[in-house]
Amino acid sequence: MTHSRTIDPQSVPLLDIVGNNRPLHDEILSAIRDVFETGAFLHGPAVSELENSVAELVGSKHAIGCASGSDALLLALMALNIGAGDEVIVPSFTFFATASAVDRLGAKIVFVDIEPDTFNLDPAKVKAAITPHTKAIIPVHLFGRCANMTELQQISDEAGIRVIEDAAQAIGSDHAGCGAGAWGDVGCFSFYPTKNLGGCGDGGMLTTSDDNLAERLRLFAAHGMKPRYVHRVVGIASRLDTIQAAALCVKLKHLERWTESRRQNAVRYFNLFADSGLDGQIALPADDTNGKHIWNQYTIRVPSARRDALRSHLAEQRIASEIYYPIPLHQQECFRHVAVAPGSLLESERAAAEVLSLPIFPDLTLGEQQRVVEGIASYFAARKVSAA
């Protein structure tokens, strides 16, 4: 298949959202037109259709639409009654929203370090961080690879604490036979346009198999109101627009195919890197040998002194790459009040200094992947020559 990239045909973009959506334009626009015909811009039939489909995909009993992945995290904490005096364990190497939800509710963020090979919470360090005040942990399935949920779930069960999965990057992934978002008390998903299932704007989803919790999540997402104008708790207004749900229902039918393409692209990278003569100069991401990695990102590690120069070298060849995430959350200005023991988050700091995410979107071609790998190899080859 040949592709002409939508912005610059000579470039290798990090993601091609326009190209990915283009074959579905007619179908998406007609689904959106149907919403106009009914006028049900909120609570329309497409919302429950998407909720049912996501629940089935994830393997949970309930799915509840909301306005974003960030709201999903906030609602999960609210529905579990987490607030002042409670501690919540989160990774520092993640997107901001994982931790901000905890802080916003007045609970205490407890940052725990990651495993270097998976970029996900280290179960042994989670166990060591649990105190009598610990109310929940939020494992993040970063880059589309599930955290070690077998151990994290066991630790949480033994300690009697709740598990909220931040599965924003992991829709359709699984580990040890259980889907992301079906392990914990609640799973949180995002339909931000760059996620594997991206909408035409913001959107989010919560999953749970607990009937009571499902009801509380719906209650908190709708002003805590039930019945109409009777407010039982102080909720928020967080809804998934019917227009978003309609577009997402169309796109969801293609998710499995897109995921397969991402997985094939990962295999191609492994093969291309194996033949590139780059041994030891960069570290490749680890696939999940006991689960399904869905490769929201393909993230390599580059020695920190070389990382930004390599990224510039690639940019000169019009090859896009990105740093997810350059600053661990415990070093963010807004989290200066969060106590951190010195040296306790070294892996998070090292990851922030070394990571580089490469293009892995579904329509990426073999030729484009060859350019990426050759671009990286040429950077290191030039350095060897100049060092000699």
Ligand SMILES: *Cc1c(COP(=O)(O)O)cnc(C)c1O
């Ligand atoms: C995208 C993302 C979120 C937030 O989702 P939004 O829909 O953008 O609010 C939360 N956590 C992680 C790990 C994410 O990648």
